[in-house]
Amino acid sequence: MAYKDDQLSEEKVFKDPVHRYVHVRDRVIWDLIATPEFQRLRRIKQLGTTHLTFHGAEHSRFNHSLGVYEIVRRILNNFKDREHWNNEERLLCLCAALLHDLGHGPFSHSFEKVFKLDHEYFTQAIIVGDTKVNEILEKVSPGFARKVADVIGKTYEDKLVVSLISSQIDADRMDYLQRDAYFTGVSYGHFDMERILRVMRPIEDQVVIKSTGMHAVEDYIMSRYQMYWQVYFHPVTRSAEVILSKILHRAKHLYQDVGYTFKLEPIHFISFFEEDVSLEDYLKLDESVVQYYFQLWQEEEDEILSDLCERFMNRRLFKYVEFNPNLQINDLLELTQLFMKAGIEPEYYLVVDSSSDLPYDFYRPGEEEERLPIHLQMPNGSLKELSRHSDIVESISGKKRTDHKLYFPLDKLKALTDNGLKRQIMDILYGQGESRKNVN
């Protein structure tokens, strides 16, 4: 039997708190899960620093990847005999679903920003590079690995296949919303996925939703909206992200610009500092390695690096105030000067962080043709864009929300001995009067 058709003698299952069970019968999928590149995902947290706010959020990208695979498997079971669906694409979809996050590194968000990396690039590089994953995919058929990479990169010719993995209602989002809600313990983020799966219909180049399932999709869109603002952009998590980014910036600066000698040579980081990261280096760095260095760097002589690491490891985070860049840019410039006067390096200790989200966007003919909207399939077979039929979705469609916050170490400010300077800083941060509560 060809490897692509090879089935395990009996079905294997992974117990899963979100989908109850993840079912595996294809030998290819079973072999991919066993590769070192996929097992590495156990050591990358799905939500980075969110566990410092929601202590349950310790789940990994491994959990999520299996979850996305399971959702796609269930969708394809429903699609099996439907018009427009080519079952020859089944294994390709399952592999792409399983491997879609393979290139995520430790604390992806901060790492990508500081070291100018792109996890999507590494996902592709792992799939087409000299790896165990590639070896297995090429055993399916020559060129199969490239096809999987193209589906994940959204450059595969069959758009229906791509839309299962990446669209405004795809398996990736359906898994992470439910999984992140489960592990953070929040009450939003839940929706009736079983219902959505039952009303998904394949058409020529996308997946559409049978119109009777509109309310389940409304619930999904609202869940997403809530999760972004209640969990993903939580200001305390952002404080941890700010510190994490500053640690990486500081370490890179010390290595590159100062010629600083670390107590232990940071060999795992050197190619990152030099912005010349090979696939091999990339795969070696996971969150356990990063935290090992942070633990060590608490003992470094560089006070900024040791202080930031101590804050991160012991959750001594920065405080924050609301910030409006339009009205308060002069305040920020003044604060920068005052922090310097106080001997608190503003580059590391005075940080504006902005978060934005677009819960759902719709197609505007001739303009916004980048994001495929969610289409409802009406009883007569015609398609209608979701927000034109749903008042709830219409109310949040195309509306972006931005939140700017200014982060700083309140404990350092409180410890200032120059009371005049301290008062000046506090007055700007908290407003006169209010600042007194924070000074004492």
Place this chain on the structure above:
Amino acid sequence: MLIKHAKLIHFFCVANEVTGRKKLQKMIYILQKADCPFEEKYQFHFYGPYSEELTLRVEELCNLGFLTETKEDKANYFQYCYHVTPEGENFLKQFTLDMPDMMEKVDLLKSKSSRFLELVSTILYFEDLPQLEQVEKLHQVKPKQNFSDEEIKEAYKFITQIREL
């Protein structure tokens, strides 16, 4: 601190006016590929390189009053037009940006249609492939656009030209 926002305002100041969201997306992408240090992350979407970060950042700039977005009613669709406000210009004055002179590049980009820029940006997205495969991939991902050989030839000429400016 808000450097990425400032870089975009700088771009809008150089351009004076940008018409069309799609055109804006492709302009920034092509400028990135021509060594202008914009940092917005792009992914391939259904119709070419697209940056969600850019969409959100432009919206933020509008919300902050640094940019205005006006909606022009065309026959079959709406088109969005962007200008920098005096507040945006004041904001930009707070920064010392290390940006190359982009004037000629931006003028050249503005003179082209969004369809042409879509073609150019898609070719650039696949520029790591050998040229024959780039063209093959282009037709695969954009079958409905029917880009002609002449247009493709013109796009390659344009890429060389903008990189030399």
